[in-house]
Amino acid sequence: MSLIRYFFHALTVAQLVFAENSCGDVTIQSQSDADSISGCSALSGNVKIDETFSGDLIINSVQKVTGSIIANNATQLTSIIAPSLESIGHSFSLTSCTRLTQLNFADLTSVGEIYWEALPALQSLTFNTGVTEAGDVTITNTGLQNLDGISLKTVGKFQITDNPNLKKININNLQNATDLVDFAGNWDKLEIELPNLGTAYNMTFRNISSVSMPSLEKLMGQLGFWGTKFESFFAPNLTSAADVTFNDNDKLTNISMPELNKVIGGFVITRNDKLVGIELPALKSVTGAIDFSGTFDKVDLGSLEEVDGGFNLQSTDGKFSCENFDNMKDTHTIRGTYKCKAVTDHPTNSNGKSGTSTFHGNVSSTGTSNAASSSAAVPATGLAALFFALAQLV
């Protein structure tokens, strides 16, 4: 009797242990470890792919992982195929998997966080349904050529850096970003289209050739462009942002933000040598400083009522008058240090650095002016064709 009970007991414990092993945390060293979880439609734990795993990994039948899927330094892993997996509760973290060429997740829609780093052989995603929900997304140093399959509606941090083959990003679904959105060091002709993005926190752009965000209405944080290659920036519906920066964008001819009325921070435009016009007809208040320097002719700041910081406006070829701004300084509408020079050989920013990337000290202003106005003619053909696009590749 007691012996039978003992056996029963032993059997139950064994079953429990087996159940926990198969549907809880699992470390995969070989395909047979992966096969051992194929009875679990929901796996409540983490799936760790061991660095000794070699070849193609197939995770069958599992629909849900409540924890993370992690592979770090699995240098012999060549693909992960999980045809039924719909959600990953925490992180989908892949780092230093240098031979990984394929991620085949046909049904995946929801991920707590994506963190992919050092996956140089990964060129595309096979996410047939598409990931529509993710918290933070970091994709850095991969071979990806596009982000097709990442069709997020909202995102926290979205950091896409150092992917040398990344040519195009179009996330039609994206409406809202709540943390830093950062593009840098990707293919230098990267084109970014976020047609439905309405609100965002900080957005920074480097090494891109075009950006289109026609629906953008509000940025809680900064908007910054450094060293980009697009020709015009048009944000027809943007009303407010924190710090705004356009620095060293050598093809930029025109900045147009017709509805922008408030900058909660500083506003810097400098070293954009082809810039001909700054059109900010609705801009009422800037809580930091305005610091515009370069070779532009035209400045429209017709609604400006308040600048809490300094004001520095300097151009080689300005066709604007400083008189209005002088008056604003006199009436303390501009509160900080003040400098305005419509025509100066050597425009500088508020820190005294050159506002152009070429030295203008000895260049005749006629020469510069010709260069600027001939570049102004370039976008004319583009403008008709380009309706709500913000930025255009030359």
Ligand SMILES: *[C@@H]1O[C@H](CO)[C@@H](O)[C@H](O)[C@H]1NC(C)=O
């Ligand atoms: C990665 O794995 C290789 C062996 O596969 C090992 O030599 C190396 O130390 C590991 N690197 C890290 C950072 O774990």
Ligand SMILES: *[C@@H]1O[C@H](CO)[C@@H](O)[C@H](O)[C@H]1NC(C)=O
């Ligand atoms: C964007 O997300 C923030 C934070 O979750 C939320 O407060 C805001 O309402 C969202 N905006 C839109 C347009 O979805």
Ligand SMILES: *[C@@H]1O[C@H](CO)[C@@H](O)[C@H](O)[C@H]1NC(C)=O
């Ligand atoms: C800009 O805002 C207006 C008014 O809210 C809206 O009707 C229009 O669709 C928006 N444009 C874009 C491109 O989102």
Ligand SMILES: *[C@@H]1O[C@H](CO)[C@@H](O)[C@H](O)[C@H]1NC(C)=O
């Ligand atoms: C976001 O932008 C604000 C305002 O420019 C800045 O103070 C802050 O450091 C930025 N944060 C990140 C994470 O970039």
Ligand SMILES: *[C@@H]1O[C@H](CO)[C@@H](O)[C@H](O)[C@H]1NC(C)=O
């Ligand atoms: C990105 O642009 C910066 C200038 O903003 C430049 O120094 C850097 O070399 C560029 N990187 C690539 C990968 O093109």
Ligand SMILES: *[C@@H]1O[C@H](CO)[C@@H](O)[C@H](O)[C@H]1NC(C)=O
């Ligand atoms: C700048 O672009 C806007 C919008 O495309 C256009 O209306 C405006 O005429 C352009 N300004 C210059 C100086 O090219």
Ligand SMILES: *[C@@H]1O[C@H](CO)[C@@H](O)[C@H](O)[C@H]1NC(C)=O
């Ligand atoms: C050119 O620059 C030099 C050195 O800064 C200066 O001495 C000279 O007068 C300048 N020439 C002209 C025509 O501005």
